Amino acid sequence: MHQLLAVFMALPNACLLAWGWRRCGLALGAGGISSFALPPYGLWPLLAGTIPVLVWLLDGAVEHGSGRNKQRLLAGFSIGWWFGFGFFLAGFWWIGSAFLVDGDRFAWMMPFAVVAMPTGLALFPAIAMSVVARFWSEGSWRLLLLALALSTSDYIRGHILTGFPWNTFGYVFADTIVLAQTASLIGVYGLGLLALLVFSTPAVLADSIARGKKIVIMGAGALCLLGMGIFGAVRLFLVADPDVSAVDLRIVQPAVAQNEKWLPENRERIFQSYLDLSSQSWANNARSGVERLLIWPESAVPFLLTDSPDALVRIAGVLDGDMSFVTGAVRAEPSADGAVYFNSVYLFDPDGTVQDAYDKVHLVPFGEYLPLEDLLETLGLKALVNAPGTFQPGFRNRVLSLQSGTSFQPLICYEAIFPEIAGSTDTRADFLLNVTNDAWFGDSPGPYQHLAQAKMRSIEQGLPLVRAANTGVSAVFDAKGRKVAFLSIGERGALDVALPGKMLSTGFSKYGDFFFFAMTFLLLGLILAQRHNRHSRKN
Known part of the structure; x- marks a missing residue:
């Protein structure tokens, strides 16, 4: 346990100081490991280590000061793309099996498909991270920005062109039935937004803020999980099961x-x-x-x-x-x-x-x-x-x-x-x-x-x-x-x-993604208010 904690505490410095291929490799590894948080593995606590890696990589990559917008965008795009490529490659390698069913005709396509699909899908987190990097700054509000951008990219990926919402972040709780019940209210995209908010909070351990503030931020993440657990337990065990049909x-x-x-x-x-x-x-x-x-x-x-x-x-x-x-x-x-x-x-x-x-x-x-x-x-x-x-x-x-x-x-x-x-x-x-x-x-x-x-x-x-x-x-x-x-x-x-x-109609079945959009706009409002207050203090 002490060795695991030591490795985790060494991660922030490794990410902050990384550049070039090391930065890309850390983002790639974080993405690949993140895929194991999803079914069939369901190791969702892994995200408490991999999502903070994204935060620390951005902390080390973003150059502050005027005239740095292009560098910020490129740095965020690179980190997001390598993270996405690792995430989708580790999550979708199995699609190659389909090209071997009729191997005489399609086997030659397998390596292209296995690599091409993650390459294209990685553009979604890449664009999201470039937007995040453009507005990146010190302070815990940046965690809200990261969660908002990645969950929005999941939603866009699920709808743009023909849509492909496979392995969105909300599915990390799919095999944890108590926590998954929250989807009855906010849907899988809302569940993904909550997951990203919760699992980004350990990033504050490397921040130069008061210990009490760190406890408050991480405690808020823990309370969110607890609230999801309580909601799920009530729905599972206190809400009556419907009668079996005839x-x-x-x-x-x-x-x-x-x-x-x-x-x-x-x-x-x-x-x-x-x-x-x-x-x-x-x-x-x-x-x-x-x-x-x-x-x-x-x-x-x-x-x-x-x-x-x-x-x-x-x-x-x-x-x-x-x-x-x-x-x-x-x-x-x-x-x-x-x-x-x-x-x-x-x-x-x-x-x-x-x-x-x-x-x-x-x-x-x-x-x-x-x-x-x-x-x-x-x-x-x-x-x-x-x-x-x-x-x-x-x-x-x-x-x-x-x-x-x-x-x-x-x-x-x-x-x-x-x-x-x-x-x-x-x-x-x-x-x-x-x-x-x-x-x-x-x-x-x-x-x-x-x-x-x-x-x-x-x-x-x-x-x-x-x-x-x-x-x-x-x-x-x-x-x-x-x-x-x-x-x-x-x-x-x-x-x-x-x-x-x-059962009776759920919140999601009645209102669809309304609650996800409401959470999204609430976070956006908090982020804009925080930026306004910060600029006001500077002036």
């Missing part, structure tokens, strides 16, 4: 390897595997007299389901007039230029007829479609997903309803990482349904990160989340984000579980 679920996880799924010779074996798992005897916890719903994952079968009458007849036999059925599937529609394809969810009645369908709205760039398709295809690039053509997006997010009236909002794969998509429908669903295929990434951190982010949607919305994944993790979470049941990565089986009930 629906029993069967979630099928066939565990089909991605490189085997689309081989023609495997078509019948894969389809029969789904049927066998779907028709097996229900577990002992199954209830009589309740509605039953069978669920298959994203693009479950390797063919156009509605173009195969024989397959539909065999599915109807499994349903036996007793179960409704939901599956992910590729859907085709004729058009003047040939068929148009959608990544869809079908809802079948118990008699095996299609009742409704939802088409995925938010597609994965480079996976399900190519931006600037004509140009990139001339360079030899193609979308990764095996489909007859690139997918077209659906028109809107919507709720589907079973015959009994129980409703759900489909979130197809990638859509579950967007807080604004869940709950974006005109009517509030009874549960969220995330169908996905994470087989592209094997048993890497990727599927676990995806699971943690999907789970956060249940806390934000106060709705149970049901997840069907081809190779795992398939799971059910209640309306407070607690895991009710799951099937592990690579496990073949069927998960039988009662659908948890939904």
